[in-house]
Amino acid sequence: MKNQFAVECHSKIASDCLQNGKYFDSEEEAQDWVENECWIFSGDGWICLKCHDAFMGSLTSHRHKQGNGLDGVDSGVEADDGLDNELETGIDIVR
Numbered sequence: 001m002k003n004q005f006a007v008e009c010h011s012k013i014a015s016d017c018l019q020n021g022k023y024f025d026s027e028e029e030a031q032d033w034v035e036n037e038c039w040i041f042s043g044d045g046w047i048c049l050k051c052h053d054a055f056m057g058s059l060t061s062h063r064h065k066q067g068n069g070l071d072g073v074d075s076g077v078e079a080d081d082g083l084d085n086e087l088e089t090g091i092d093i094v095r
């Protein structure tokens with residue numbers, strides 16, 4: 001992996017979040033790229049279009065949950081489903 005500049009998505013709430021923009025030799029170029037891609041700049045950082053969509057979706061349909069993907073799993077490992085089932089059955093036994 002080269003040490004290059006890319007703008008990282010600040011939000012990462014979408015399951016299909018782009019994570020970060022294209023890599024460039026300079027920070028300015030990386031920032032130009034996300035601007036061209038119409039990423040949204042919040043006060044804290046850039047938000048990719050996928051996350052912006054997810055954010056707007058959660059605003060307009062607040063009864064629809066985006067799943068359990070808000071735990072901030074940076075490793076990208078998605079083994080939560082099986083664990084959730086075990087947890088639920090476990091709770092059922094206890095009650």
Ligand SMILES: [Zn+2]
Pocket residue numbers: 009010011012013014017018019047048049050051052
């Ligand atoms: Zn994102």
